[in-house]
Amino acid sequence: MAAMPTFADRLQQKIREHSPLCVGIDPSAALLKSCGLPDSAEGALEFGKRVLEAADFRIAVLKPQSAFFERFGSSGFRALETLVQLARAREVPVLLDGKRGDIDTTAAAYAEGYFSATTTLRVDAITTHCYLGLAALEPFFAAAIAADGGVFVVVRSSNPEGQALQTARMSNGETVAQSLCREITARNVRQRPDGIGPIGAVVGATCDDANETVAALPHSFVLAPGVGAQGATMRDVLARMPAGRGRVLPNVSRAILANGSRREEIKTTIASLQDQARALL
Amino acid sequence: MAAMPTFADRLQQKIREHSPLCVGIDPSAALLKSCGLPDSAEGALEFGKRVLEAADFRIAVLKPQSAFFERFGSSGFRALETLVQLARAREVPVLLDGKRGDIDTTAAAYAEGYFSATTTLRVDAITTHCYLGLAALEPFFAAAIAADGGVFVVVRSSNPEGQALQTARMSNGETVAQSLCREITARNVRQRPDGIGPIGAVVGATCDDANETVAALPHSFVLAPGVGAQGATMRDVLARMPAGRGRVLPNVSRAILANGSRREEIKTTIASLQDQARALL
Numbered sequence: 001m002a003a004m005p006t007f008a009d010r011l012q013q014k015i016r017e018h019s020p021l022c023v024g025i026d027p028s029a030a031l032l033k034s035c036g037l038p039d040s041a042e043g044a045l046e047f048g049k050r051v052l053e054a055a056d057f058r059i060a061v062l063k064p065q066s067a068f069f070e071r072f073g074s075s076g077f078r079a080l081e082t083l084v085q086l087a088r089a090r091e092v093p094v095l096l097d098g099k100r101g102d103i104d105t106t107a108a109a110y111a112e113g114y115f116s117a118t119t120t121l122r123v124d125a126i127t128t129h130c131y132l133g134l135a136a137l138e139p140f141f142a143a144a145i146a147a148d149g150g151v152f153v154v155v156r157s158s159n160p161e162g163q164a165l166q167t168a169r170m171s172n173g174e175t176v177a178q179s180l181c182r183e184i185t186a187r188n189v190r191q192r193p194d195g196i197g198p199i200g201a202v203v204g205a206t207c208d209d210a211n212e213t214v215a216a217l218p219h220s221f222v223l224a225p226g227v228g229a230q231g232a233t234m235r236d237v238l239a240r241m242p243a244g245r246g247r248v249l250p251n252v253s254r255a256i257l258a259n260g261s262r263r264e265e266i267k268t269t270i271a272s273l274q275d276q277a278r279a280l281l
Numbered sequence: 282m283a284a285m286p287t288f289a290d291r292l293q294q295k296i297r298e299h300s301p302l303c304v305g306i307d308p309s310a311a312l313l314k315s316c317g318l319p320d321s322a323e324g325a326l327e328f329g330k331r332v333l334e335a336a337d338f339r340i341a342v343l344k345p346q347s348a349f350f351e352r353f354g355s356s357g358f359r360a361l362e363t364l365v366q367l368a369r370a371r372e373v374p375v376l377l378d379g380k381r382g383d384i385d386t387t388a389a390a391y392a393e394g395y396f397s398a399t400t401t402l403r404v405d406a407i408t409t410h411c412y413l414g415l416a417a418l419e420p421f422f423a424a425a426i427a428a429d430g431g432v433f434v435v436v437r438s439s440n441p442e443g444q445a446l447q448t449a450r451m452s453n454g455e456t457v458a459q460s461l462c463r464e465i466t467a468r469n470v471r472q473r474p475d476g477i478g479p480i481g482a483v484v485g486a487t488c489d490d491a492n493e494t495v496a497a498l499p500h501s502f503v504l505a506p507g508v509g510a511q512g513a514t515m516r517d518v519l520a521r522m523p524a525g526r527g528r529v530l531p532n533v534s535r536a537i538l539a540n541g542s543r544r545e546e547i548k549t550t551i552a553s554l555q556d557q558a559r560a561l562l
Binding site for chain 1: 307334346348349351352353354355356357358359361362380381383384385386387389391393394395397398400401402410411412414415416417418434435438439440441442443444445446448449450452453454457460498
């Protein structure tokens, strides 16, 4: 029996088919209004469905932002679950953006919720934060590897407020971000010496050290937020992170509505963004 | 019309009545099994109810750990919501431990989910992480203040893996933790010059710098995890954080089952832990 392909294998295949564009689902009140949808869990689910159907499920990775579903309490979380199930049933890889993180059995409980065989909210990958130390995330890594999934650790965020902490110096002289890159790469190499491993990273394309950060993560996929509505273009991303060619996933969220919110308009916009995103390969 | 009491006012009143003990609800598979409950969302809710009823709702603060509910997907999140509603209906303050964190509209979306007037999962306070910078959490602080709620920022975690990052030096010479303490205190003083403000902190009692960290947070409540099952006692907490007298909330989770899992046994254990916790006042 053939082994199940890893998350990285599946994602690479999808990227070849559909470009590395990561489609973000961020149903804010403003976004739902612009789509003529109710500001409710139902509206959020309907928005996600509209995007998936507009793209005919032909995208490399879908990134729902948990916060925009959690704002509706448990009915929002149920809408998130339904959307994730719909995407995965059509073989669209789902990267859940929840920036979870904790230690010990609590970290294992999160991992169970998103990677176990029994959970109803199984995803392909999840974002995490590492304020408690990268090693504290081991239960996430172990569960992701067991499930052929992935974990994306936030290394360098795109907002200016994050820089002071992320570039603080540890006692060995490395910055926090450099230390994370080294530790992530060591784990990826152990798992997959000759390719892309299970631990990806989130790196804002606008950070001063974006390219050196991506260069220090040679075995990782890199999610690059902030393309489109936040001003950066696909060419900006490539210019700022040339070391990431073939591994960078540019994320667009609000920008998928740049040409209108009807299904045909979203379809055209996503196709155009995917064309542009191929420049990153 | 009298102003709504702030989170800090309400918590201080509850502490006077019931001691500063924070009762954690961490329904792991092992814990549910030891209670004879099914390892399901229903079991998790039933455990939370059993604890609340055993204590006759007479506790200063209830801290459900989101991860142990998220492990059941959306049905777990629904169980969490029901538990939170039950506790708050009986005026038990709820501190949701989810360590959320993000930037901009995403941070605002989380804040909406837990503090808005319309959410079904309204809590009194929430834990956050600040890998993206404390200032990125402003939407949480603003929403908490508007709702007379609180935000507990993880400053120093109890696990050894967190130390290198949390004590890294920023360009101004401060450690990450010291910088957070200064920024949290400045915000609290602006909000409440003469008492405890809306921004609390999580500080592991076993950290080397626990007391100096707590001393640098004179306007904050401090959640101290790890009492009981992880080995520390109430007297250890006091000995390690004397600067926090009157402001430290010792958290017990597994230890509430130390004398058995039946309602009467839990009742006796919580009463005994509350007696011990009064030493922190």
